[in-house]
Amino acid sequence: MYEAFWEKMGDRCTVEIKGCDSLSYFSNPKNPCWFLEPKLEEAIRSLHGAVGNAVTDGYSIVVGTGSSHLVNAVLYALTSNHQPNQISVVSAAPYYSAYPEIADLVRSGLYKWAGDARQFDKDEPYIELVTSPNNPNGVIQGSVVNRDGGILVHDLAYYWPQYTPITSSLEFNIMLFTASKCTGHAGSRIGWALVKDKEVAKRMIKFMEVTTIGVSKESQLRVANILQFIADGCKQFGSPQGDNFFEFGQSLMKKRWQILREILKENQMFTIPKYPLDQHCNFFGDITNAHPAFAWMKCKEEIEDCEKLLRGHQILARSGRRFGSDPGFVRVSMVGREDEFNLFIDRLSKIQSFNNGDEKDKANASGNLV
Amino acid sequence: MYEAFWEKMGDRCTVEIKGCDSLSYFSNPKNPCWFLEPKLEEAIRSLHGAVGNAVTDGYSIVVGTGSSHLVNAVLYALTSNHQPNQISVVSAAPYYSAYPEIADLVRSGLYKWAGDARQFDKDEPYIELVTSPNNPNGVIQGSVVNRDGGILVHDLAYYWPQYTPITSSLEFNIMLFTASKCTGHAGSRIGWALVKDKEVAKRMIKFMEVTTIGVSKESQLRVANILQFIADGCKQFGSPQGDNFFEFGQSLMKKRWQILREILKENQMFTIPKYPLDQHCNFFGDITNAHPAFAWMKCKEEIEDCEKLLRGHQILARSGRRFGSDPGFVRVSMVGREDEFNLFIDRLSKIQSFNNGDEKDKANASGNLV
Numbered sequence: 069m070y071e072a073f074w075e076k077m078g079d080r081c082t083v084e085i086k087g088c089d090s091l092s093y094f095s096n097p098k099n100p101c102w103f104l105e106p107k108l109e110e111a112i113r114s115l116h117g118a119v120g121n122a123v124t125d126g127y128s129i130v131v132g133t134g135s136s137h138l139v140n141a142v143l144y145a146l147t148s149n150h151q152p153n154q155i156s157v158v159s160a161a162p163y164y165s166a167y168p169e170i171a172d173l174v175r176s177g178l179y180k181w182a183g184d185a186r187q188f189d190k191d192e193p194y195i196e197l198v199t200s201p202n203n204p205n206g207v208i209q210g211s212v213v214n215r216d217g218g219i220l221v222h223d224l225a226y227y228w229p230q231y232t233p234i235t236s237s238l239e240f241n242i243m244l245f246t247a248s249k250c251t252g253h254a255g256s257r258i259g260w261a262l263v264k265d266k267e268v269a270k271r272m273i274k275f276m277e278v279t280t281i282g283v284s285k286e287s288q289l290r291v292a293n294i295l296q297f298i299a300d301g302c303k304q305f306g307s308p309q310g311d312n313f314f315e316f317g318q319s320l321m322k323k324r325w326q327i328l329r330e331i332l333k334e335n336q337m338f339t340i341p342k343y344p345l346d347q348h349c350n351f352f353g354d355i356t357n358a359h360p361a362f363a364w365m366k367c368k369e370e371i372e373d374c375e376k377l378l379r380g381h382q383i384l385a386r387s388g389r390r391f392g393s394d395p396g397f398v399r400v401s402m403v404g405r406e407d408e409f410n411l412f413i414d415r416l417s418k419i420q421s422f423n424n425g426d427e428k429d430k431a432n433a434s435g436n437l438v
Numbered sequence: 439m440y441e442a443f444w445e446k447m448g449d450r451c452t453v454e455i456k457g458c459d460s461l462s463y464f465s466n467p468k469n470p471c472w473f474l475e476p477k478l479e480e481a482i483r484s485l486h487g488a489v490g491n492a493v494t495d496g497y498s499i500v501v502g503t504g505s506s507h508l509v510n511a512v513l514y515a516l517t518s519n520h521q522p523n524q525i526s527v528v529s530a531a532p533y534y535s536a537y538p539e540i541a542d543l544v545r546s547g548l549y550k551w552a553g554d555a556r557q558f559d560k561d562e563p564y565i566e567l568v569t570s571p572n573n574p575n576g577v578i579q580g581s582v583v584n585r586d587g588g589i590l591v592h593d594l595a596y597y598w599p600q601y602t603p604i605t606s607s608l609e610f611n612i613m614l615f616t617a618s619k620c621t622g623h624a625g626s627r628i629g630w631a632l633v634k635d636k637e638v639a640k641r642m643i644k645f646m647e648v649t650t651i652g653v654s655k656e657s658q659l660r661v662a663n664i665l666q667f668i669a670d671g672c673k674q675f676g677s678p679q680g681d682n683f684f685e686f687g688q689s690l691m692k693k694r695w696q697i698l699r700e701i702l703k704e705n706q707m708f709t710i711p712k713y714p715l716d717q718h719c720n721f722f723g724d725i726t727n728a729h730p731a732f733a734w735m736k737c738k739e740e741i742e743d744c745e746k747l748l749r750g751h752q753i754l755a756r757s758g759r760r761f762g763s764d765p766g767f768v769r770v771s772m773v774g775r776e777d778e779f780n781l782f783i784d785r786l787s788k789i790q791s792f793n794n795g796d797e798k799d800k801a802n803a804s805g806n807l808v
Contacts, residue, residue, distance in 0.1 A: 074458035081457030085660055087667070088444035090625035093618075133503050133627075133650040140649055144544055169648045174514055175547030248463075255460035255655035257503075278539045279510055280503040284654035285625035290455055297457070 069403045070252030073316045080311075081297050083290045090285035100266070101273050103282030104131045111295035112245075112260055116237075118299040119314070120350050121227050123239040127262040128269035131283045132276060135225055135246035135259035139170050139197070140279070142221050142242060142261065145271035146195055147178035156182035156190060159197040160212045161392035162204050162364070164223070167197055168392075184392050185212045193217035201226040204391050204399035205341050206360025208232065225249040226361050230317030233349035233356045241265065247291045249361065251298060251313070252403075256287040305352070314351065321359035324402055324409060328363060331417050338365040338374075363400045374398040381415045439773045440622030443686045450681075451667050453660045460655035470636070471643050473652030474501045481665035482615075482630055486607075488669040489684070490720050491597050493609040497632040498639035501653050502646060505595055505616035505629035509540050509567070510649070512591050512612060512631065515641035516565055517548035526552035526560060529567040530582045531762035532574050532734070534593070537567055538762075554762050555582045563587035571596040574761050574769035575711050576730025578602065595619040596731050600687030603719035603726045611635065617661045619731065621668060621683070622773075626657040675722070684721065691729035694772055694779060698733060701787050708735040708744075733770045744768040751785045 074081070095105045108131060113124045132138040147155045157171045161184040171181035182188060185196050198220055200209050211220050222240040226232065228250050243262040248254035263269040276282060301311040310316060332338050343358035365385075367374040373395045375387035388397025400412065444451070465475045478501060483494045502508040517525045527541045531554040541551035552558060555566050568590055570579045581590050592610040596602065598620050613632040618624035633639040646652060671681040680686060702708050713728035735755075737744040743765045745757035758767025770782065 071458055071461055074456070074461070077457050079456065082454055084452055084454050085656075086444070086449065087447050087451030087664060088441055091441055091444070091622050093624045095625075133654065134652075136648070137650045148544075166648065173645070173648050174518075174544060174549075177545030177547060179544075252461050254463045255465075255652075257650060257652060257654045275543070278506070278536065278543050279649070280507045280627060282504075282625075282627060284503065284627045284657040286455075286656035286660050287654040290656050294457060 069320065069405060069409075070313075070317060071405065073313060074252070077297070077311065081293050083293050085286055085289070090289070093282055095282075095285065095288070100270055101128065101130050101276075103276065104129060105285060105288040105292060107292040108258075108260075108288045108295075111292040111299065115250075115295045115299040116262075118302050119229060119234060120237050121229075121234050122224065122243055122245070122262060123237050124262055127243075127264055128266055130261045130263055130269055130272045130276070131288060132259045132261065132272075133280055133283050134248065134257040135223070135244050136166060136170065137257075137276070137280070137283075138244050138259045138261045138272070139167070139221075139223070141272040141275040142244070142268075143171060143176075143179045143195065144275045145268050146219050146221075147176075148271055149267075151178065151193070153192075154178060154180045156180060156188065156192065156194040157197065158182045158185040158188045158194055158213065159199065159392075160185040160202075160209065162202070162388065162397070163197070163392050164199055164203040165386065165390040188213055191215075193219070195219050195221060197221050197223055199223040199225070201232045201358070201360055204362050204386070204388075204397075205364035206231070206343065206358060206362060207341060208344075208358075228317075229314040229349060229351040229356075230321050230359065231361055232358050233347040234351040235347060235349070237350075239264075242268065247294070249403075251291075251294050253291060253294060256291050257284070258287050258291040302351075318352070318356070318359065321402065322357075325359045327413055328402070328416075331413060332365075335417070335419060337368055337371075337419060340365055359402075361401070361403045363402055364397060365400060366397050369396070372396060377419075381419050383412055383415050439690065439775060439779075440683075440687060441775065443683060444622070447667070447681065451663050453663050455656055455659070460659070463652055465652075465655065465658070470640055471498065471500050471646075473646065474499060475655060475658040475662060477662040478628075478630075478658045478665075481662040481669065485620075485665045485669040486632075488672050489599060489604060490607045491599075491604050492594065492613055492615075492632060493607050494632060497613075497634055498636055500631045500633055500639055500642045500646070501658060502629045502631065502642075503650055503653050504618065504627040505593070505614050506536060506540065507627075507646070507650070507653075508614050508629045508631045508642070509537070509591075509593070511642040511645040512614070512638075513541060513546075513549045513565065514645045515638050516589050516591075517546075518641055519637075521548065521563070523562075524548060524550045526550060526558065526562065526564040527567065528552050528555040528558045528564055528583065529569065529762075530555040530572075530579065532572070532758065532767065533567070533762050534569055534573040535756065535760040558583055561585075563589070565589050565591060567591050567593055569593040569595070571602045571728070571730055574732050574756070574758075574767075575734035576601070576713065576728060576732060577711060578714075578728075598687075599684040599719060599721040599726075600691050600729065601731055602728045603717040604721040605717060605719070607720075609634075612638065617664070619773075621661075621664050623661060623664060626661050627654070628657050628661040672721075688722075688726070688729065691772065692727075695729045697783055698772070698786075701783060702735075705787070705789060707738055707741075707789060710735055729772075731771070731773045733772055734767060735770060736767050739766070742766060747789075751789050753782055753785050 116122045168181040241264045246259035298313040349356040378385045385398035385400045486492045538551040611634045616629035668683040716725045719726040748755045755768035755770045
């Protein structure tokens, strides 16, 4: 989705890597996270500072091969130290469909997936994954279990100004971010965790050592460049060069959501969540609205399997079932390429015409009968 | 260690990555390993063809964030499908110290570390990790358990011409390789598996999806360049440009081993394994010898803790204990930077002088007595 922005920036973010660069495993032997490139650490702190979405002072930064790697690492870090029993991992439904897969992948004796946080009623330690804005439904949310012995992990992949008003600079104990959702560089596989407790950070680092002995230097150096470029460019608004990435992103997301809402209003087949209107965004210094990365669409009640309905119209969507919800829901990406989005809108509008057609046929038939 | 080679190659392997390149998660949606860059796959096949160390026809290639990631993936792939009980993972001691860490990291219910393959006597399915040339001791070896229900995984990280004569093009079911040991690009975290069984490959891919959603595109594209450059350059021997990487590597390793052997001969404090002499290497088309990436040194019998002895002389070595062996052994890297190697040799020779000095003092003392 952000390709047009990066194309426009041309060579301004190009990195050049020689054959003799970055040969070593090490990036900074003095940092407990010895495989974190200092330039990336600097750019991450600089970007959070410029956006005002998260506090970084006093936090350790742990880099991972994407945010999934960090979710894996954090489960290990929070359970490997002392627990005799598997710790339950929960998240409020609808939850990100990868969480159960990650938690149960190798049937760990340290942790296990325990489903919807709202249904969790065991009196024992637990880990709650809090995704805000939420994947799949874009809702801003907090923890729901709120009991002793709970440890919270905040997945903030979508807490950036193009998706949601930035209402405060967060300072939770463990906060996860990823380049793919922030800048669009999914192929780089760079995620980072801001971690308050140094011991937890150390165990996450240990996990990275054993699973992958660190994280690609090339990706780190490139993403460092990209993040720094965004951080520098987002201090000015309305610049004629158009190099404020979040202005570009927000304006694109706003346009897409307008188009989607119009179609949905016309066809009356689906509902989407209501988001709080007109909040003050500290980043834009203005009133803005939510433009989630996904549309969480619910079919009209008579349609049981919304994914199937859309598949029939060649629209790829992920069933609500995958997110611990029901199949009347689907998640549709709002952050695909321009042509993919246009195709989605085009096909979605045909469901409307088709159904309108259907209704007309029925009407005609009825007309013939009476 | 290979830095000098890559510096000499200057800009010939430079990659340039623009801000708008490689944004997507996908590299090739038509390949079951959809996150594998086609250029990397091509370069891997081309390099194995040029070196003659492994057959690639009929094999699926799975890319990972370094070879460790692939070991993790292969354990999952070989156990996730049907086993009700944990499968034992063994390797002949001395074995690579990371294997037990990987196998037991999250206390998987699918597999567990079961130690030295030579001690394994259970009548049940098992996975044997066969490292050849072996880390830590450089020995060429095969499987040792050889019983029904065993699955072999061949870790061939060091099966390249600079370390050992290439005596045949291997075609085991699962073969693991990594850029770090082949070309020196450890920072890129690129490993690959050649996998005969498509279902095993699919499950490895699934593991990569859930743990990291693929592998850094930047690293893949850069390593593709590097491997292709090596493959192209290694077809000629004795070229005046000196761009046959394996000639460079072998000559450096040979020199280092000569220096080490001289020191060891002088100080008489340590023994090292004997390697088969003068084998025909299919790659060089000539008689060559083993020059392992590590020196597996055994102290004279009266010294119990060889790591401690070396630490006292500021030599960093890994105790034999870590490799399932005894503390009379240490593993010392032979592939560090030139200055590190020189420092190692310098300090090692001082142990000799020190001990010679010791002996002299003793001799003097004796002399004084008689």
